[in-house]
Each structure stands twice: as structure tokens, then as C-alpha cells.
Amino acid sequence: MKSEEQIMSKPATPNDVETETPREEPGEAAVEAVVRLEAEVADLKDRLLRALAETENLRRRAERDVSDARQYAVSKFAADLVGVADNLERALASVPAEARRGSAVLKTLSDGVALTGKDLMQVFEKHGIRRIEPLGERFDPHLHEALFEVADPSVPSGTVSTVVSPGYAIGSRPLRAAKVGVARGGPAAAADGG
CATH class of the missing domain: 1.20.5 (Single alpha-helices involved in coiled-coils or other helix-helix interfaces)
Structure with a gap:
């Protein structure tokens, strides 16, 4: 056995001494x-x-x-069908009321054309297509096409006073503008305050 003196006199080696490594501060x-x-x-x-x-x-x-x-x-297809609706209306308008009353054949034909037009309007409505009848409304260049002006002091200027041909719209988009006559000469139309 080694004495205390021998242990003390012997130089310490790294294995003999427990070295505590100090914690390093985080470097840059x-x-x-x-x-x-x-x-x-x-x-x-x-x-x-x-x-x-x-x-x-x-x-x-x-x-x-x-x-x-x-x-x-269906916009393009619907726009093409708008012409068919116009032709049905023209066909009805071409037969005078007196002729319809006087002839059973003309009455039956007129009734058939009227029913076909009504069915077409129902199909339009079913698919979100609506007819624009702007008579008495303020002129809107997005929905109406002004063909002429009418001197009419009884209605405000800028009001649709005549509808030559109705317009059609699908959703919020016009398929065809309504062809209208616009009044002038009356009081200024009230602006929409909406």
C-alpha cells in the first residue's frame, strides 16, 4: 500500500484529477x-x-x-333565342285583332304563337334570363340603347319614354340592350341616391 506521502509527492496526472470544465458562454x-x-x-x-x-x-x-x-x-345561345322571342311577338302583332275574331283558324294560330312565346319566357326565367322593359325608368347606357330623343316636358329628361325593342339580361349581364327613345325637355331626372 502506498502511504499518504507517496500519494502526495507523486505528481498528479490528468487521470487522477477530476477536471471540471467550466461552462462556456455562448460565443458570437x-x-x-x-x-x-x-x-x-x-x-x-x-x-x-x-x-x-x-x-x-x-x-x-x-x-x-x-x-x-x-x-x-348559355349566354350566346340565349342571345340567339332572344331573336326568336322577338319574331314570335312580331308574328302576333302582324295579325289584327279583328282578323283573329273573324277567323277561327287565325285565332287558333295566334293562340298557339302566344303560348309558344309564353313558354319561351318561362324557360328564359328558369335559366335566369329576364326581360328588360324600361318604360318610365331612368336611361341606363349599360342596359339601354338610345335610338332617338323625344321632346316631352311632362317627364324628366333622361327618362325612357318609348321602348322600340325590349332588352334581355342574364344574371347581372345584359344579353341585348333595350332599344329606347329618351325624353328631353322636362325637369332634370333625379339621381339615384342608392
């Missing part, structure tokens, strides 16, 4: 790395939020496009 490099990583996380988070927002906007836009496509897909 570590702080810079943390700051850099936090900035990178913030940037990635911002990019993710922007990508999610863009995806949501695309989804909404696609839904709106699909809805518009459903609503307005």
Missing part, C-alpha cells in the same frame, strides 16, 4: 447562428403564410369562375 458565432436561424424561420413562416393565402385566393377565384361559367355558359 453561436449567437449569430441563432439569429440567422430565427430569421430563416421567420422568412419561411412568412412564405408559407403567403402561399396559403395565395392558395385560398386561387380556390375562391376558381369557385367564382365555375359559378360564372354555370350562370353565363
Whole structure:
């Protein structure tokens, strides 16, 4: 056995002494790395939020496009059928009322044409197509086509006083503008305060 003196006189080796390594304070490099990583996380988070927002906007836009496509897909076809509705009305107007009363054949033919026109209007309504009858309304260049002016001091200027041909719209979009005569010479039309 070794005596205490022998142990004490022997120089200590690294294995004999438990060395405590002092905790190092974070260095500048570590702080810079943390700051850099936090900035990178913030940037990635911002990019993710922007990508999610863009995806949501695309989804909404696609839904709106699909809805518009459903609503307005028949626009060209409907615009062509508007002429058919006009021709049915002209056919009815071409037969005088006296002739209809005097002839059973003309009455039956007129009734058939009138029913066909009524059915066509029901089909239009079913598909969101409405007839624009603007008589007495304020002139709207989006829905009306002014063909002439009428001097009429009894109604406000800018009021539709004559409808030459009705217009048609599908949803909020016009298929065909109503062809109208617009009054002038009366008091100024009141602006919509809506």
C-alpha cells in the first residue's frame, strides 16, 4: 500500500484529477447562428403564410369562375333565342285583332304563337334570363340603347319614354340592350341616391 506521502509527492496526472470544465458562454458565432436561424424561420413562416393565402385566393377565384361559367355558359345561345322571342311577338302583332275574331283558324294560330312565346319566357326565367322593359325608368347606357330623343316636358329628361325593342339580361349581364327613345325637355331626372 502506498502511504499518504507517496500519494502526495507523486505528481498528479490528468487521470487522477477530476477536471471540471467550466461552462462556456455562448460565443458570437453561436449567437449569430441563432439569429440567422430565427430569421430563416421567420422568412419561411412568412412564405408559407403567403402561399396559403395565395392558395385560398386561387380556390375562391376558381369557385367564382365555375359559378360564372354555370350562370353565363348559355349566354350566346340565349342571345340567339332572344331573336326568336322577338319574331314570335312580331308574328302576333302582324295579325289584327279583328282578323283573329273573324277567323277561327287565325285565332287558333295566334293562340298557339302566344303560348309558344309564353313558354319561351318561362324557360328564359328558369335559366335566369329576364326581360328588360324600361318604360318610365331612368336611361341606363349599360342596359339601354338610345335610338332617338323625344321632346316631352311632362317627364324628366333622361327618362325612357318609348321602348322600340325590349332588352334581355342574364344574371347581372345584359344579353341585348333595350332599344329606347329618351325624353328631353322636362325637369332634370333625379339621381339615384342608392
